[in-house]
Amino acid sequence: QVQLQQWGAGLVRPSETLSLTCGVYGGSFTGYNWTWIRHLPGKGLEWVGEINHHGATNCHPSLEKRVTISLDTPKNQFSLTLTSVTAADTAVYYCARGSRFRFLPIWGQGTLVTVSS
Amino acid sequence: DIVMTQSPLFLPVTPGEPASISCRSSQTLLDSEGYNHFNWYLQKPGRAPQLLIYLCSSRPSGVPDRFRASGSGTECTLKISTVEADDVGIYYCMQGLHTPHTFGGGTTVEIK
Numbered sequence: 001q002v003q004l005q006q007w008g009a010g011l012v013r014p015s016e017t018l019s020l021t022c023g024v025y026g027g028s029f030t031g032y033n034w035t036w037i038r039h040l041p042g043k044g045l046e047w048v049g050e051i052n053h054h055g056a057t058n059c060h061p062s063l064e065k066r067v068t069i070s071l072d073t074p075k076n077q078f079s080l081t082l083t084s085v086t087a088a089d090t091a092v093y094y095c096a097r098g099s100r101f102r103f104l105p106i107w108g109q110g111t112l113v114t115v116s117s
Numbered sequence: 118d119i120v121m122t123q124s125p126l127f128l129p130v131t132p133g134e135p136a137s138i139s140c141r142s143s144q145t146l147l148d149s150e151g152y153n154h155f156n157w158y159l160q161k162p163g164r165a166p167q168l169l170i171y172l173c174s175s176r177p178s179g180v181p182d183r184f185r186a187s188g189s190g191t192e193c194t195l196k197i198s199t200v201e202a203d204d205v206g207i208y209y210c211m212q213g214l215h216t217p218h219t220f221g222g223g224t225t226v227e228i229k
Contacts, residue, residue, distance in 0.1 A: 037166075045158075045166065045209055047218040060217045061118075094165055102213025103156040105177055107165035 002027035006095045006108035012115050018082040022095030022108050029053040029071065033098035034078045036069060038091040039110075046091075050098060051078060085115045119144050121210055123221035129229040130200045137196045138224045140188075140210030146173075147190030154214035155193035157186060160223075161206040169208075170195060202228060 008020035022034070036048040049059035051069045059067045068081045082089060095108040120143040130136045146154040153173040158166035168177055170186040173193040183198045197204060205228055210221040 039160075044223050045160075045211070045220040047211075047220070058216045096165075098213070099171075101152065101154065101172060102218060103168060103171035103211075104158075104166075105168045105171070107167075110165050 002097065002106055004095050004097065004106060004108035006093075006111050008093075008111055008113070010112055010114060012085050012089075012113060013117050014086055014115055015084055018085050018089065018093075018113055018115075019079065020081075020093055020095070020111055020113070021077050021079045024076045024078070024097070027097075029073055029076070029078075031100065033100070033102060034069075034071065035096045035098045035102075035104060036080045037094045037096055037104070039094070040088075040091045048080065048093070050102075087115050089113070090115045118217055119146075119212055119215050119219050121212060121219050121221035123208075123210055123224050126222065126224060128224055128226045130197075130204070130226055131229050132200055132202055134200055135196065135198055136200050136204075136226065137194055138208050138210075138226075139192065139194050140221050141192045142212055143191075144215070145190035146193075146212050146214050148214060153188060153190060153193065154212050155186070155188060156211045156213060157184075157193075157195050158209045158211065159204075159206050160209065166209065200226075 003025045006022040033050045035050040066083045096104040097106040155173040157170040160166040186195045207223045
């Protein structure tokens with residue numbers, strides 16, 4: 001049974017960089033799309049981006065200048081960095097494993113990231 | 118971006134009764150292989166979303182068979198045959214065919 005465990009700083013200062021990592025336990029990267037989703041407070045869910053096992057990425061156009069999604073295959077981890085954060089980036093961030101059809105059956109536990117000075 | 122529109126926004130339900138939620142997309146989500154790329158998730162407070170339905174009609178193992186869905190290329194309707202108290206939460210549809218993948222605004226299901 002594949003499980004995702006995520007970690008990272010819960011408080012980030014404005015203009016600094018948000019960094020989150022998702023560990024993949026009980027499975028490999030091959031054949032899946034590794035995805036980041038965020039839940040903005042008072043709003044719904046927003047797709048942030050994804051990376052496949054070859055390292056090819058897709059990111060939300062509104063974030064792509066600030067987002068990097070990367071893979072560390074030997075460590076069975078993938079990561080999200082978001083630069084120049086503002087209060088609007090405050091959200092619960094989830095990592096998830098996507099199928100080739102992009103539905104998401106497996107999720108991490110979520111990390112609340114607050115952008116505040 | 119593809120816009121996903123859910124209705125209703127709020128759905129009070131009675132245990133034992135059926136319920137349904139509709140999701141419409143601004144473009145067709147039917148691919149060349151005939152797959153309809155609507156997916157349904159249920160999010161409970163403080164929890165990650167849970168996949169209920171994928172490709173508008175398939176149910177992952179472990180999801181009760183009271184959850185079913187069907188639709189065409191621009192709509193998919195989730196139906197709960199007999200609502201249980203544990204079904205409360207926010208239901209989201211999502212499309213995974215075109216990037217950026219987009220979610221509906223959510224339907225809050227509560228017990229009357």
